Amino acid sequence: MPELPDVEIFRRYLNATALHQEIETVRVHHDRVLKGVSKATLQRRLKGQELDQTSRHGKHLFAALSKKGWLMLHFGMTGFLRYFQVEDKKPGHVRMELLFTNGYRLAYDCQRMLGQVSLVKDPYTFAEKEKLGPDALEGLDFDTFRTAVSGRRGSIKSTLMNQEVVAGIGNIYSDEILFQARLHPAILANTLKDKDFENLYQCMDRVWKESIDAGADPEAMPDDFLLPHRSEEESCPRCRGPVKKIKISGRSGYYCPRCQKKDRGQRTDDSKKQS
DNA sequence: AGTACCACCTGACGGC
DNA sequence: TGCCGTCAGGTGGTAC
Numbered sequence: 037m038p039e040l041p042d043v044e045i046f047r048r049y050l051n052a053t054a055l056h057q058e059i060e061t062v063r064v065h066h067d068r069v070l071k072g073v074s075k076a077t078l079q080r081r082l083k084g085q086e087l088d089q090t091s092r093h094g095k096h097l098f099a100a101l102s103k104k105g106w107l108m109l110h111f112g113m114t115g116f117l118r119y120f121q122v123e124d125k126k127p128g129h130v131r132m133e134l135l136f137t138n139g140y141r142l143a144y145d146c147q148r149m150l151g152q153v154s155l156v157k158d159p160y161t162f163a164e165k166e167k168l169g170p171d172a173l174e175g176l177d178f179d180t181f182r183t184a185v186s187g188r189r190g191s192i193k194s195t196l197m198n199q200e201v202v203a204g205i206g207n208i209y210s211d212e213i214l215f216q217a218r219l220h221p222a223i224l225a226n227t228l229k230d231k232d233f234e235n236l237y238q239c240m241d242r243v244w245k246e247s248i249d250a251g252a253d254p255e256a257m258p259d260d261f262l263l264p265h266r267s268e269e270e271s272c273p274r275c276r277g278p279v280k281k282i283k284i285s286g287r288s289g290y291y292c293p294r295c296q297k298k299d300r301g302q303r304t305d306d307s308k309k310q311s
Numbered sequence: 312a313g314t315a316c317c318a319c320c321t322g323a324c325g326g327c
Numbered sequence: 328t329g330c331c332g333t334c335a336g337g338t339g340g341t342a343c
Contacts, residue, residue, distance in 0.1 A: 148319085148321050190314080
């Protein structure tokens with residue numbers, strides 16, 4: 037689940053629940069989710085501190101510690117946050133939890149443990165170190181986007197999903213953005229024209245706005261979104277034709293072959309030149 | 312600079 | 328019922 041819109045919702049959730057409260061205890065139930073920090077260090081560094089503010093870069097969530105440094109959370113494929121008080125509200129795969137002095141807890145649940153919890157200097161330094169591209173939502177202007185994507189030799193889908201190109205787009209939302217832009221996922225990034233980029237950029241912008249407004253819940257998304265119909269049993273929300281599955285760089289993508297043509301009038305352009 | 316394949320984990324699902 | 332292969336929205340490493 038956790039791509040940019042999901043992580044943005046987690047960030048707002050954390051803001052609305054766990055900010056400005058003293059951390060009394062840190063429980064680590066599974067060391068595997070810790071990256072570059074030991075259980076003891078994490079506990080020592082967080083104890084007595086508060087989470088002051090949050091930040092997000094791509095799929096990474098950061099919470100500033102009142103004293104120094106930031107807590108970094110990455111959610112892998114199955115991670116999420118839950119703020120609760122009573123034990124029976126506790127989700128099933130809590131790997132780490134912060135216990136606050138007010139009796140509430142913030143749990144990091146990650147069933148498959150493909151996510152990461154870490155302590156970092158600050159979000160900017162982390163993004164530099166990890167070679168993350170610009171965040172796909174915040175402060176990504178059109179020229180930066182076009183420069184980052186154009187010239188890449190892979191498919192547009194795998195290029196959008198490359199976190200070094202642009203940070204935050206995963207398998208699901210790359211499908212959605214390409215569906216909205218009516219671009220076939222296998223089109224090569226370096227064959228896109230300026231107007232394709234403008235279209236792609238605007239569609240991405242709309243996908244972020246709508247999906248975040250929907251709380252990243254597929255059920256609450258606009259009727260013309262592909263996201264709730266990612267299955268070959270489903271039909272295209274636009275033309276009602278069959279949805280098709282395709283493997284690209286090892287990932288399963290879904291698209292509408294009628295709305296997203298691979299061959300997009302190259303010949304039309306040529307014939308214009310000739311005539 | 313790409314892709315293919317494996318690995319890390321758990322769990323759901325379909326076929327037998 | 329149980330076993331097995333496959334698949335799942337994350338990333339990282341290696342080989343080509």
